[in-house]
Every structure is written in C-alpha cells, then in structure tokens.
Amino acid sequence: MRPEASRVWGSRPSHENEIWGSQEYTMATNDTFTVLYFAAASTYTGKSSDVVPGPMPVSKLFGYLEGKYPGIRKKVLSSCALAVNLTYVDLVEDADKDIENGDEVGIIPPVSSG
C-alpha cells in the first residue's frame, strides 16, 4: 500500500533549524577565557564557544565543562586534544599549568571519518 501516491519528497517545509547561524558568539572579558568547541564537542554542547571565568588550571577544565554539560567528559572530552592559544597542551604533563584570562582554549575531538 502506498499511503499517498502523489507525495513529492522535498516539498515539505524545512524545519527552522538554522545550521548556518547556529553559532553563538560570546565576548571574553578581563576575567574570563574563551573555550572553542570543534567537531563532536560543538555537536555535544550545541555551540561553537563558551566564555569561562579564569584563571583555571588545565586539570580543572574538564570537570568544569562536565558540570555545564553533563556526560561530556566520558562521551567527548576523554579522547580530546586540548590547545591553549593554538598550542597543543598535554593533559598529563601540563595539568598544573594555568589557563589565563584572555586565553583561547580549543577542545579538539579526534575526527576519524572520511
């Protein structure tokens, strides 16, 4: 049975899901730093960046984000690379390093598809 013979796919009005303008822009202030979300991190948080009060040691960041986005630590952050001001940061060796206010932190999940 064909529920509706004259149906034309694609004619349905698309949902107002704005993939083109889904990014939130937030301004960092003097006592904050910016966190940029890439790939799966952006999908999970639903945004491309956040402003976080600083300074904060590297080791505290993932805990802070887990509080903001429950489940993100296990599902996304566990495999992520971290960059502070476009420089790779080792989560173990640089754990005590401070993220300063005004810094830009990149959360970079591995993309494996292609």
Next chain:
Amino acid sequence: MEKFSLGSENLDLRKRIAELEKELAGYRSGAHTASNGADAAHPQSSDDSSEAPASSVQDDDDARPVKLDLDEFRRYGRQMIMTEVGLDGQLQLKRSKVLLIGAGGLGCPAAAYLAGAGIGTIGIVDHDLVEPSNLHRQIMHAVDRIGTPKVTSIITSLNNINPYPRYVAHNYALSAENAIDTLDRYDLVLDCTDSPQTRYMISDACVLLGKPLVSASALRSDGQLVVLNNPPGEGPCYRCVFPRPPPPESVLSCGEGGVLGPVVGAMGVLMATEALKVLLAKADRKRRRKPAHLAVAENSKATAASDEKDTHAQDVKMKGKKEEGAEERKFYMTIYSAFSDTPFKTIRMFGKRKTCQACSPGATITKESMKNGSLDYVAFCGGRGAGKYPALTKDEVIEVQEYQKLREKNEGGVLIDVRDDVQYGMCSLENSINVPLATILTLPIAAAGEGRNDEAEEAKAVPIPSWLPRDTSTPIYFICRLGNDSRLAVQRLKRSGLVRGNAIKDVNGGLWEWSRKVDKSFPIY
C-alpha cells in the same frame, strides 16, 4: 712511431670512455633528460596492477634513474617552473611511490592531484564497491561504475587524468596482519580511511616502517589534517596526538553523521599538497636557486661583512642555520570548521609523546605483534560498536510488514520517530510524531531498589512528557532510519519507568526496511 701512435690512440679511447661515463652519470642523476625527450617512453600500463599484496610494486632503489619525455615536460611544466619543484623535484615525484588507503571522499581528490602531479607509483587500498551515496563527494567514481570495486573505478579515472603513473590496485581491506607488507613497498602513506582503528593501525605501521604519514579526516563540516612521523623517527604519530581513542558509541561515519562534499574534498586536496611537500623535500635542495636579486644582496652583504670581521659574518650565518634547523622540527595540525567565520586554525604540536606506545623509546608495539595479529585494534578502540545498540527480546520487536497491517487496521498506536528534526523534515511516515533520540536519552532513569533516594525523588518530580500516551493500552512503536537508535529508545523509555502497561516495541530495520518491504516510494538516504 708505432708505439707512440698506439699510445695516443689509447689516450683518445680513454678520453672517450671518460666522456661516456660522465654522460651515463648524468643519466643516472636524472639531470640529463632534455636531450632524451624523443625516447619513446610510453606511459606505463596499469594492466599489471595486481590485487595480490605481493610483487605488485617494484622494489627498486630510491635513487633509480628516471627521466621525463617530451609529453611529460609539457604536462608538468606548470608546476616544474616553480622554484619549489624544478626538474629535480619532478624527477623525485616520478621516483616516488605513494600509497593511498581509502578511495573515498578523501582518497578521491588526493589521488586525483597526486596522479596529475606525476607521482611514479600510486597504490590504492580499498575493498568497497561504488555506491550511489558516494557520488556527492567521491569525485573519481561515476554513475556507470556503481557496484564495481572502488579501486578499479578510481584507477579508471586516474588513468584518464594521467596515464603515466603506475597504478596499483590493492582490492582488500587493510588489517593488522597485512598492513606491514602492504605499506612496506611505498615511500609515503596517505590515511584516507574512516575509522579510529584503521587510523591507529596505519600510524603504528608507518612508525615501524619509518614512513611519513599524511593523515586527514572529515565529518559534517569539520576536518583535520596532520603530517605524522615526519621526518620518520622525529615527528609525532597518531597516538601522540590522540593517545585515547574516542568511545565507540560516539564514533560516527559519514553515513551516520553526514558530511558536506567540499569539506571532505578540501581535506583530500590538502593531503595531496602535504604529500607533495614531503616528497619534494627529498629532492636535492642544493640545486634550488635563490632569486637573483637576493643572491646578489647576500653576496654583497657577505663581502661587506668579511671586509669588517669574518667572525661576525660566521655568527650570523650560524644563527640563521640554527633557526632554520629549529623550524624544521615544528609540527602542526590544521583543523577546518567550514561554518566558522575563521574556518582554518593551525595548532602547534610538540614532538613525540614520551610515553607513546608506538614511537617512544619504550614502545611496545612491534612489527611482529602487528603481523601475528596479537594487536587488536578493534578492542583498543572499544569494540566494533559492541554494546552500542541493545539486543531486544522478541516481544520488543515488530517487523515492518506486521506493523503495516496494524496501521491498516488503525491499530498502529503511537509511532515515535526518533531521528533528529532535520531528517524527520526530509521524509516521515504519516501520523508519526518526532521525538529525537537525544530527547529520549534525557528522560529520568527509574531508581531500581538499590538506587539512591535523591535519584528516586528526582525521577518522581519529572512530569510525564506530552508525547507519551496517557492510557495504558495504547502501544508505543519506535522507528528510526536504520533500526538502531529506535532500539536504544525502547530500552531507554523502559528504564525511565514513566510507562506502565503499554507495549513498547521497535519497528525492526527502521525506515530502510519500510522502504524495501512496505512502501517503495519512501526515500532511502
């Protein structure tokens, strides 16, 4: 007189031999090619490209003599006149053997540009067949080759671009067991694959074999590009960058997560650029000339400096050399976010990770452990999505035809489509309602006896969502694209404890099965 005459003849012969030897050396270094352009050096046939991993690539010396014929001069002239390439660079490309693993969205554009650039030998590993859903991004495949192996399809297209390279088809899946043998006969590897396990496996093999690796990936509107193990033994490997694999349930293929054609295309093209950079770096740099005006300026500076104080000039020179050396040891990862205002970001990386399992002095991964299969990459990456989707009981599943019969009798209950709203907007079944899986996963979990008290209280406080039937007799059916997420939904709704009495079932195989077995006019995507 007789003696003298013989002696002079001897001398002449010796001179001639020396000349010929010099000429031969010229041929060997490849610098003497122009005069040989008329040689009928026909493009190498790809007929002999073999599917067997063994003996398909010549094991010849890296420095083997190669030359260009007249057609190749015309063909490659546009890139050869660049200072970065030149004749030496072009000959180096022709001497090179490059392996592309994957003939998909990354492999197609990368292979096209590498073939066009005149790489001598291009190997391609892939075991898939061309499918219609590949064509929006895998630009080397074509409508009339749907259903044929990707390796033969891509080589057909590459031959149309440039018949000169030797193309080698490896029509099998790369595994830990065959990776070493497959990669060993190439100079450079491009990882154009689509899963974490192959990425770790290829990286490990490249480290063990001392091959540089160009690795890129793309999903949706995001891409990553990094040159690994370059120079071999110095640069970081994939494990150094991402020591922990992503949890398997979070790994999405392009088929699951979607991908924009030009995004993965851009990453593939960038891979080709990086591959050319790695190969050209091998060409003799000394032969590369500086722009004339700079050479003059430098010479006069050097003269002036030497007039003043030799040691100072030496210092400047040394300093310059040092900086150049330090620059070579920098490593970068490029990340691309197509929809961002600043789409490209380059992250500076540090060298190898001190504790790396693959490339540090304490590495535990060996060729033997790869070859004998004791390294389980699937397990390392958390299993083949095992446990990703729950197994349901017989009572929790309904076949599509059976469900259609219920719908005809108006007994279809509540049909909940758990795809996201974008996909639901593309096509959906009549009278279905859209509750994305992401929403269902936020339902509370009923405390089961041993649960903590506060959790139970929390669960009680959550109101029953509007989309759930209020009576206990209306059955609830979950459907999705392929029948996986709907199983998660069944399990999750049951765990929520919000439904008492209602049957909760999964429409087996989802809309894909629906289209195949019930309504052929329903789109498959």
